[in-house]
Amino acid sequence: MGVTELRPRTPAETALVSLAEAIGRDEDARRAAIEALRREGLPHRRIEAWHYTDLRNLMGRRLGQGQAIEAAAARKAGPAETVLAPLVAGSTVVDLDTPEHAAAPAGVTVAATDELSDWHEAPNHLDRSVDTVRLVNAAFGARAATISVEAGRALAAPIELRSGIGAQSHAAAKVAVGDGARAVFVERVEGGGSPAPSSLVSHLVIGDEADVLWIVDQAKEPGAAHLGQLNVTVGANASFRLFVLNAGGALVRQEVHATTTGEGSEIRMRGVNLLENDQHLDVTTTLRHTYANTTATETFRNVVMGGHGVFQGMIKVAREAQKTDAKMACNTLLLSEEGDFSAKPELEIFADDVQCGHGATAGEINADHLFYLMSRGIPAPQAKALLVKAFVDEMVEQLETDEAIADALTGKIDAWLEKNR
Amino acid sequence: MLEIKNLHARVADEGTEILKGVDLTVKDGEVAAIMGPNGSGKSTLSYILAGRDDYEVTEGDILYNGESILEMEPDERAASGLFLAFQYPLEIPGVATMTFLKTALNAQRKARGEAELMTPDFMRKVKAAAGELKIDAEMLKRPLNVGFSGGEKKRAEILQMALLEPKLCIMDETDSGLDIDALKIVADGVNALRSPERSFLVITHYQRLLDYIVPDTVHVLYKGRIIKSGDKDLALQLENEGYGQIIGEAA
Ligand SMILES: Nc1ncnc2c1ncn2[C@@H]1O[C@H](COP(=O)(O)OP(=O)(O)OP(=O)(O)O)[C@@H](O)[C@H]1O
């Protein structure tokens, strides 16, 4: 063998490695990643970054049996074209499997790249010495694309990133938005009902004075597993807005790691997690303030009709990042006894002149609000639906984006709420 | 219209009795004023009429057009024509005022078996009502009551009342928080709604409101009971003498 087994692998870990090997493409390039996956295995609850999402155990339940592995191996990634219309009409669609086919607008270049995700170091200091999401992404030979928006260019339409749908959809995007440019990106994460995870790793570099809205639209089919990671650097006086919508999948982890690379930047992260049945949804974020005078607000709202939700939010403020203003909140509406939500906000502050805060709430629908609406003749189910919608719609409002984008997001949220009434 | 009979009620989760035998009848078309010191149970009575489940009725009954409403949900009571203008209207973030108004109006129409109001008709209705109450249309673009001043909230309650056209209007201290001009506007709005088929229960601390909305009857609620009833002169007497004399007589 030649490889030292530090501890016996679980059937799921072994299954995942054989699944990666079964792809049979670019074997040499992926070798190191596959070996690392074999060596390191999957993280478990004793790894702090994965405490609430014990991937080894959760994948074990999915990939435990041989049939599941074969089924997953048989299910090749389907063509991205089967995803219907873009989230926002008129978007430029970039298929990360075949980026060269994209009809890039003026000022935007799109190209394929062989580069694999760099898994040698985790962007989250509570993680292991390897990064799990990137490791899976590399071991499965994610197709990658580079996209750059030239400096000063304001894009009229969003760029929608898609990858093949299905269990073996693994993609990576390296996006650079030049100084003073303005762009909207949508990560469309759809399809795939299989025990093996799909993955998408994105790197976004935002230039000085640039303005980027990045939307993660995760609506995997029930039963699907997905690991997502967005890494962002935000330049001086730049604006980065993020919206994460989790409205599907069985086992999903979306990580966002943002770092400021200049003074005066503004970060606004909003998200909505919609949970039902036995879903396990995890949003893990780290926000690193490394320059002075940056502001960040981060709010996630969760509607729990069932399943398990996780939010881990870390704000790190370096010694030199004076006048940082960072606020984080995680609010959960528990609509069923079947579900639960764990929130773990963390602050690590080394500067002395900062304003930082976090709050987490969880509760049922406000009885006073409900009574007020009912006293006007609105029946209880309708009044509750109105309040739930209000609770999450606020996240979209706070993005302060244009109507087409806001409508697309609320449309998706409404469809979920309607289905789960 | 309304008959409250020996009504006893307590706070549902801790059991404190607040209403201790309220008897009150309001006829069709009558404007009844309820006055009484702070904490005497006026708001509690209004909440119980509207169907709030924080309170438990332990004895007595509430008849609305001859039928008990105790088993009815708040929305059913509203659809049957009961309206409460809150002493402290709630702010509901994220719910657009217009959406709320339209949902409420159409829910009531639906419950009564009437056709839904289409958006243009609805808009016209809201604009007209808002104009009469001198409510800025910009205000209605905001989430329900969010960031409204105290007086704006009270005016918005009356706007809702005008739109929903209830049969029994309960107004809990609608005058508090209103400036002098707004008080006049709101009173005019209420007077315009007065009709032989519509009754009002006006809770207030001040004669000033009753100068504009002249009541047919005045009742004093004290420690969960009506201790004195009279005509509009009773309010004038209270204004001059305070509650001491009447409380003394009742004891
Ligand atoms: N949910 C509750 N829990 C405990 N006590 C309550 C509750 N609701 C009302 N009370 C008490 O019942 C009494 C009557 O309150 P209520 O608000 O009805 O008075 P009010 O006559 O409207 O007073 P005000 O003139 O100040 O508006 C008060 O002592 C109040 O503290």
Ligand SMILES: [Mg+2]
């Ligand atoms: Mg009161």
